[in-house]
């Protein structure tokens with residue numbers, strides 16, 4: 001039987017978080033919540049005769065991304081008209097870049113589940129403007145132009161991706177880098193970051209490039225991974241049954257987990273690109289590029305390495321840096337005095353579990369009731385022996401539900417550990433009386449009986465006995481009896 005491998009190239013569209021649009025002064029707003037058609041002007045509505053002006057901030061953001069992806073930045077850029085008709089593109093063309101994109105020939109290193117890494121080539125990244133948005137209501141289509149003219153960066157890989165797992169790893173890493181650079185929120189559910197894999201399959205060992213299909217507008221990393229896996233499987237089945245794959249544009253039905261045929265392509269589109277006559281070539285000085293290079297923030301890989309040096313495992317560090325809001329949250333917990341390993345453990349194993357249960361994505365961590373200061377205080381309460389781990393988990397439940405101060409919640413829930421040695425000793429005496437046989441075994445050198453006895457005493461304490469003190473008192477009492 002033939003074994004197949006996938007050949008995937010990924011196109012990503014990232015809206016840039018600038019204040020204003022790409023070629024006009026209209027504000028960039030959240031197009032999922034703003035009233036439709038409230039931030040528009042003759043330029044972004046595509047009226048005849050208007051003149052676009054390039055947004056300097058958008059160019060700077062694009063250079064940031066290009067540098068972070070190890071690209072060469074072109075010092076001479078030309079914008080081009082890409083002609084096509086679409087109801088949400090009233091001027092009949094999109095201003096984009098064609099022959100002279102802003103960034104070329106870069107790479108991005110991805111982290112694979114087995115711990116290895118792989119470089120994915122970046123072919124190009126270019127600036128363009130987003131289109132409006134069609135909204136279908138009943139039998140009618142409505143158009144919202146708020147998004148029209150929002151700066152968009154298209155980032156295209158080489159066909160270096162060989163599996164759905166690699167596509168997922170690439171999507172995850174790129175999303176994190178864009179967040180760290182402050183150029184995109186990474187909130188894919190709002191459509192500000194859209195991923196489109198081009199997929200073909202071939203027998204392992206072959207170098208041919210077979211007919212590919214494109215899955216459009218995936219709006220989560222999970223969808224990217226699932227859609228890629230499903231499409232790879234679909235194409236393999238076609239070849240296995242002697243058929244051929246047709247070039248096509250596909251949609252993704254997340255609920256059903258299937259690809260949906262949108263249109264079959266007979267030939268490549270002819271967009272009739274030509275240089276945009278209303279914009280001069282964009283010349284970028286090498287000094288400006290260097291200035292931006294010097295101002296780049298710490299990127300995910302560097303942060304992960306730093307966290308490993310703080311004592312975290314590679315896995316913990318990767319989980320914490322994967323989302324900028326999570327990384328910022330973690331650092332804020334450390335800033336409030338928590339020890340790195342403990343902070344990582346409480347976030348990954350406890351806070352994430354509660355967020356998962358509440359169907360909250362990890363990037364919303366800063367919006368939960370558990371502030372970084374509160375989590376640091378909770379960890380300190382355990383460290384000081386005020387509460388034990390189990391009690392701390394109950395306090396975290398309450399914090400997550402309604403917020404508040406951990407020390408206050410400990411009092412409200414009656415979870416503070418007792419320092420009353422008389423109370424602990426009374427419980428010890430009760431347990432030793434009830435387990436005379438075990439006491440004898442302990443005295444005869446059977447150390448493991450101690451574990452059983454301490455368990456019995458702790459149970460008497462209902463979570464209020466501090467472990468170390470109780471342990472010491474128990475041993476003291478045992479020794480008296482031997």
Ligand SMILES: [Zn+2]
Nearest residue numbers: 024026041044
């Ligand atoms: Zn405008």
